[in-house]
Amino acid sequence: MNPELMYSPMSSSCRAVLMCIKEMNLRVDLKKMDIQRKMEHMMAWFVKLNPQHMVPTLQDNGFVLWESRAIMQYLVAVYGRPAFDHLYPAADHQRRATIDRLLQFDLGTLNRAILDYFDPVIHRGSAPDEAKANVLKQSLDYLDRFLEESGGEFVVGHRLSLADLALLATVSRLEAFNYRTESYQRLHTWKTRLQQTLPYYQECNAEGMAMFKEMLEQKKH
Ligand SMILES: N[C@@H](CCC(=O)N[C@@H](CS)C(=O)NCC(=O)O)C(=O)O
Structure with missing residues (x-):
């Protein structure tokens, strides 16, 4: 199963993670969330996943991670080496x-x-x-x-x-x-x-x- 990234294009933190995914050409399922009008980040399913209800949030085989910089570090460590070690x-x-x-x-x-x-x-x-x-x-x-x-x-x-x-x-x-x-x-x-x-x-x-x-x-x- 591919990792899944829950993101909003409006968030610069999410955009940094999107660029990291593209740079490494990773297969990540992207789930766009409407955090402005529909307030999808406050929905029960998402708060259960991430009590801090923030995007970006990554889900990888049952492991859930948020904070964009930690997500990028994780993606390089798990999927990026050796080609993207730099x-x-x-x-x-x-x-x-x-x-x-x-x-x-x-x-x-x-x-x-x-x-x-x-x-x-x-x-x-x-x-x-x-x-x-x-x-x-x-x-x-x-x-x-x-x-x-x-x-x-x-x-x-x-x-x-x-x-x-x-x-x-x-x-x-x-x-x-x-x-x-x-x-x-x-x-x-x-x-x-x-x-x-x-x-x-x-x-x-x-x-x-x-x-x-x-x-x-x-x-x-
Ligand atoms: N330090 C976090 C910031 C993430 C962040 O502030 N996300 C905002 C969107 S820009 C968010 O999800 N806000 C909804 C909330 O906090 O309830 C990161 O780098 O991932």
């Missing part, structure tokens, strides 16, 4: 630890900064908060700096890793808010190049980004 290496401890560091930066710093800045504006109609805007700018500056240190092609070394996929999904999300990234030169170049060269980028991201933009438009009226 995404999250088993034995190169320094590369793996750097990928871990950047995945945690993505979750705890960059994503947090985006949510803290935009959520009150979108969901509560609050005025943009300058202090939060500065925290977001600083997080983007950090990523720009990390790219300078890694040579700019990928965030860790000279091959694609899970950190690129997670951070790309996060940074691309800023486009829905019309937040410009051109001033972060290395970051912008890295993002644009991956968007143009990963053959599955559009397939994994376009629908969700459009849905997210539409939701933002509706909130304005």
Whole structure:
């Protein structure tokens, strides 16, 4: 039986996992959930499966896992080696630890900064908060700096890793808010190049980004 991924295209965390699945060309059954209108993530069957009722959620032979970065790490460990070991290496401890560091930066710093800045504006109609805007700018500056240190092609070394996929999904999300990234030169170049060269980028991201933009438009009226 194939693993099954329950996901919403609107979620950048889900889009990172979708890109990971496509990168490794894995057979995963995709179950799209409507978490906006039908609130499918709150249905009894799903809450029983995942008491935290979050997407993405993976089910693999009775094993249930959520948190996008943990799902990607699991998929590489179980289905990706040896061909895709570079995404999250088993034995190169320094590369793996750097990928871990950047995945945690993505979750705890960059994503947090985006949510803290935009959520009150979108969901509560609050005025943009300058202090939060500065925290977001600083997080983007950090990523720009990390790219300078890694040579700019990928965030860790000279091959694609899970950190690129997670951070790309996060940074691309800023486009829905019309937040410009051109001033972060290395970051912008890295993002644009991956968007143009990963053959599955559009397939994994376009629908969700459009849905997210539409939701933002509706909130304005
Ligand atoms: N840290 C989580 C975030 C996942 C997340 O926030 N999912 C949202 C959709 S963007 C969700 O399922 N929200 C529904 C809920 O929490 O009830 C990950 O990376 O997987």
